[in-house]
Amino acid sequence: MEHTQTAAGAESWAASVIDDLVAGRYTRVPPGPPTNSLWARPGSISLAGGIPDPDSLPIDQIRQAYLTVLEREPAQALEYGPIEGFAPLRNYIATELCAEPGVSMTAENVTLTSGSSHSLSNIVDTFVDPGDVIIVEQPTFLGALRTFVSSGAEMVGVPMDSDGLISDALDATLTRLGHEQKRVKFLYTIPNFHNPAGTTMTLERRHALVDIAQRHRLLIVEDDPYGQLRFRGDPLPSLFSLARGRGVLGVGTFSKLIATGLRAAWVIGEKELIDALITTRYDAGSSQLTERMIWAYVEAGYMEPQIERIIQVYRDKCDTMMRALDERCSKYLSYDRPDGGYFIWSRIPDGLNSPELAQIALSEGVSIVPGTVSMTEPELGLPFIRLAFSYVPQKDIFEAIQRLGRALEKATKTA
Numbered sequence: 359m360e361h362t363q364t365a366a367g368a369e370s371w372a373a374s375v376i377d378d379l380v381a382g383r384y385t386r387v388p389p390g391p392p393t394n395s396l397w398a399r400p401g402s403i404s405l406a407g408g409i410p411d412p413d414s415l416p417i418d419q420i421r422q423a424y425l426t427v428l429e430r431e432p433a434q435a436l437e438y439g440p441i442e443g444f445a446p447l448r449n450y451i452a453t454e455l456c457a458e459p460g461v462s463m464t465a466e467n468v469t470l471t472s473g474s475s476h477s478l479s480n481i482v483d484t485f486v487d488p489g490d491v492i493i494v495e496q497p498t499f500l501g502a503l504r505t506f507v508s509s510g511a512e513m514v515g516v517p518m519d520s521d522g523l524i525s526d527a528l529d530a531t532l533t534r535l536g537h538e539q540k541r542v543k544f545l546y547t548i549p550n551f552h553n554p555a556g557t558t559m560t561l562e563r564r565h566a567l568v569d570i571a572q573r574h575r576l577l578i579v580e581d582d583p584y585g586q587l588r589f590r591g592d593p594l595p596s597l598f599s600l601a602r603g604r605g606v607l608g609v610g611t612f613s614k615l616i617a618t619g620l621r622a623a624w625v626i627g628e629k630e631l632i633d634a635l636i637t638t639r640y641d642a643g644s645s646q647l648t649e650r651m652i653w654a655y656v657e658a659g660y661m662e663p664q665i666e667r668i669i670q671v672y673r674d675k676c677d678t679m680m681r682a683l684d685e686r687c688s689k690y691l692s693y694d695r696p697d698g699g700y701f702i703w704s705r706i707p708d709g710l711n712s713p714e715l716a717q718i719a720l721s722e723g724v725s726i727v728p729g730t731v732s733m734t735e736p737e738l739g740l741p742f743i744r745l746a747f748s749y750v751p752q753k754d755i756f757e758a759i760q761r762l763g764r765a766l767e768k769a770t771k772t773a
């Protein structure tokens with residue numbers, strides 16, 4: 359009884375001072391995405407979450423790989439490990455998973471983290487002071503935007519088109535910021551199957567970007583969670599490989615290759631940059647058990663078949679969604695067909711705005727993400743929505759797009 363009273367007292371104490379307690383820099387952070395409970399409304403279909411296909415999770419292989427580790431090296435797996443992560447897995451990332459022509463890496467060029475969201479926090483903690491500038495693509499990944507804003511950095515957006523980040527606009531922005539004597543810490547870009555824009559940066563743009571970055575001595579943070587999930591066209595070289603690894607940090611994750619729940623990811627880069635990332639971490643490293651499990655998973659030969667399997671799943675889902683959109687929504691929406699990844703980004707009719715459309719869509723039983731959450735200035739996202747085809751069951755895609763079509767009809771009538 360006494361315990362309950364104390365707990366209730368503590369709750370009201372926290373409520374009364376919470377605004378003073380929360381660090382000021384967080385007050386500018388944009389709100390998170392719609393919550394899972396909203397996506398999971400009974401009867402509603404989610405095109406909102408950038409979440410892997412649940413039926414493709416390799417549950418049996420993960421179980422087997424955990425068992426292997428717990429039988430083979432239980433003590434090491436359950437103790438603290440090196441901050442930079444389990445060496446054989448770092449070596450695999452350096453020499454196989456991220457190997458590309460023109461780049462030669464060893465484990466020293468890799469640090470492991472607890473998800474690429476954590477990689478981005480680690481990068482910000484290491485390099486960014488309040489008032490520094492971070493350049494992002496417009497639109498960009500909401501999680502990155504929130505992490506960057508919470509560091510107290512000034513955000514500067516550079517526009518994209520169907521070919522990716524517009525290099526001339528970046529060049530002009532850097533020149534202007536130079537004249538203003540701003541300290542630009544890095545550019546954050548997602549060249550492959552962009553979240554949310556679905557686009558892939560062309561080879562010409564990649565070359566131009568590397569050239570501009572070298573001219574302005576700009577660090578590039580290249581986030582590539584979806585690059586292996588290409589279901590059309592030929593792979594393009596990463597910015598990291600075009601720059602021969604100089605001045606680029608490559609951020610990658612096992613979330614979209616194996617499972618988001620692992621919270622395991624990496625950063626690759628020049629040894630000096632990686633060492634700087636390691637020295638600003640005071641968290642005793644990421645999960646040894648999980649890193650060793652992933653290595654056992656790789657050793658067992660599970661990785662490549664898993665990637666091949668999920669590419670097929672996302673190709674089929676994307677094709678189905680494109681067909682459904684063409685049949686039901688093409689009179690309202692304009693969109694490009696993605697070459698991989700999880701997302702279709704679409705312009706909505708003039709006169710509509712994306713948060714209102716998202717509300718109407720929800721009342722019709724389908725959840726979508728308004729473009730406003732992906733922009734440094736939310737108004738820029740009013741004409742756009744993001745549709746994820748990764749999570750929705752294949753059998754529900756047509757119905758989801760029918761519902762979106764009804765929402766568009768309703769919204770255009772009342773606009």
Ligand SMILES: Cc1ncc(COP(=O)(O)O)c(C=O)c1O
Binds near residue numbers: 475548613618
């Ligand atoms: C571009 C981008 N970066 C990073 C992440 C986060 O990945 P992780 O699960 O490794 O934190 C996501 C997830 O949606 C993403 O789309």
